[in-house]
Every structure is written in structure tokens, then in C-alpha cells.
Amino acid sequence: DYVLKKIEHAEYIIRIVHRVYKNKGLKVMVVDDSSSVRTWVSSILRRQGLTVLQAADGKEACKLFYKNPDVKLVLTDYTMPEMDGTQLTAHLRTIRPMDELCIIVLSSDSSSRIAPLFLKIGANDFIHKSASVEEILCRVNSNLEILELIEESRDRANKDFLTGMWNRRYFFEYAGPLYEKCMVERKELCLALLDIDYFKQVNDNYGHDAGDEVLKKFASMLVDYVGNRGLAARFGGEEFMVILDDVAAGELDDFLNGFREIIEDFSMTYKGEVIEFTISTGATANMGSDLPGMISRADDLLYEAKTSGRNKVVC
Ligand code: GH3
Ligand code: MG
Ligand code: MG
Ligand code: MG
Secondary structure, eight states, X not given: OHHHHHHHHHHHHHHHHHHHHHHTTOEEEEXXXXXXXXXXXXXXXXXXXXXXXXXXXXXXXXXXXXXXXXEEEEEEOSOOSSSOHHHHHHXXXXXXXXXXXXXXXXXXXXXXXXXXXXXXXXXXXXXXXXXXXXXXXXXXXXXXXXXXXXXXXXXXXXXXXTTOSBOHHHHHXXXXXXXXXXXXXXXXXXXEEEEEXXXXXXXXXXXXXHHHHHHHHHHHHHHHHHGGGEEEEEEETTEEEEEESSSOGGGHHHHHHHHHHHHHHOEEEETTEEEEOOEEEEEEEOSSOOHHHHHHHHHHHHHHHHHTTSSOEEO
8 A cells, every 4th residue: 555655656746747847848828917926826837847927917918928929828817907817818719729728717706607707708727716736736737738638639630640741631721721811812822742753762772761761851851941931741652742822933933943953962871871862843823723723733744744854843
């Protein structure tokens, strides 16, 4: 019994240490009109490894949130001047859904109406100010944990397991609305389909593991090259789709040839073997066709690049 208790306690400590470790770099905000409550709550959260921002009312909290969109959790009071906790919660929910931001209410109001009121407008949890420090920490940490689990399962659904880049499923989820937005704003949108040349030979000559390493390296180079100018996804085996909303149609050829040259000049060493490869690209802008039309056009042009010698961009 004694040993079991010790083990349980050790496991608990390990969980806490692990949580504090994961909290490093996570931003939270404490909102309360009482500066002593703010200071007290902030200090216990800081001891959990969290980075804490403070605001004295809902309005200040909103301003601070716009400047710090990476805040993961807001711990708010109910009664405050200017903008109270319910207004703040309701407002934050219009810009951040529950699976991206935790809102926990910490109030001294003892009316039984308050907790359900907050939960209905989108708070994740409600804590009474008389709660122990331990309870506050448990609730903050478990809410952060839930947020992480959601993020993890979202990544599993949207990211490619080998390369860690966006997958085909996410590409369509992202590209559909982006296409609509560009149509409404009458903005140009470009699409490129890239395929590694003779990739089967990489596998045949150096082994499947080497092929995997090439795909990983290639993916990270492509993601870096595209940067904020669009989104790159692994479409299939050694085929990658890029949607570009920040590259003009007139610049598309140069932009993609820039990457083609980087890959042409690139060589990587895997287990003592030097591996080099090239890519073929088919690309198009949204002149009059819908998204499936653009994809099929890019695919046709990729075929043209392949049959006319490879290591080429055809727009
Ligand atoms: P082409 O220039 O015409 O594109 O020739 P290719 O050899 O690149 O094209 P092909 O479609 O004949 O072969 C693609 C190869 O990619 C076959 C497949 O085994 C390999 N492949 C697909 N996915 C993966 C992967 O995840 N890892 C590895 N190592 N190979 C993969
Ligand atoms: Mg108050
Ligand atoms: Mg290929
Ligand atoms: Mg292919």
C-alpha cells in the first residue's frame, strides 16, 4: 500500500513537471478589475511555466488579445467596468472558437445563474473565487491539455504523416474557401502541381528509406520556398500541390522556375550516397475556370512538362 501510494505520488509529480514543461511558451491572459486578484492569479500561473498577460477589464483584454492572437487561455472575472466577463466571453467567441481558445471564468458571484450563463455563451469552465489554488491549477491545466489533444487530432487529420506538411484533405478544405474569396475580390489565384522526376529510381538505387528522406527534405524546402505566399500540400506519393494567392499570374513562371533551379542545384547525402533529383511542374492561374478545372489544367501541363523532357515548368 505504502509503495503504491509513493508510486501514485511520483506519477502525479511527473505529470505536473511534464505539464509545466509543456506550458513553457504558452500565453494566457488574466482579466480582473482588482489588481490584487490579478497579481495573485498571475503569480500562480507563472509558477506553472505560463507566460501571463494582464488586463483590467474586458475592453483592455480585447485590445491585448488582438495584439497577442497566440493567447491560448483567458481567465476572466465577471463584474468589471467598461466591458464585463459575459461581454468579453461573447466577443472572444466571435473571433476564436472553443477548440482554439479556452475561456475560464473566475468569479466571486455566488448566484447559481452565473455559471450556466457563462457556459452557454462559450466559456469552457467556471471557478468560484473561493476555490483552492490547487483547483484553479487543475482546471487551467486540464483545459490546456484538452486544447492540445484537439490540436493533435486536428494535425493527425490534416497533416501528412511522413513530411509533416499539409495533406490532400486539408488542401481542399483550404483551397475551396480561398478560391471563393479570390473570386469575390477579383484577385488572381495560381495553382501548381509538382512531381519529382524519376523518383522510382531514387527508391530503386538507394532504397525506400532514402526515398522517404528525400521526400521529407523536399517537403521542407517547398514549404520554406512558398512561405506566406500560399499553401503547399502533399497530394500523393511524390506529387505536391501549391496554391498561391500572393503570386501574380505574370510572375508565376519565374517563381516556380526559381524553385526548380534550387532543386536542380541541390544534393543531399544519405548514408554516404549523394542523391540528386529534379522536378517537373504544371501551373495555371484562375482565368475563368473553377478549382477542379484549375487542378485538371495543372495536371495536363505537368504531363506536358514530363513528356517534353522533365526538369521543367509549364504554365
Ligand atoms: P516520373 O518522372 O514520370 O514522375 O517518374 P517517377 O518514377 O517519379 O514516377 P512513378 O509514378 O513511376 O513512381 C513514383 C514512385 O514514388 C513510386 C512509389 O514507390 C514512390 N513513392 C510514393 N510514395 C512514396 C513514399 O512515401 N516513400 C517512398 N520512399 N516512395 C514513395
Ligand atoms: Mg470584478
Ligand atoms: Mg515522379
Ligand atoms: Mg507521380
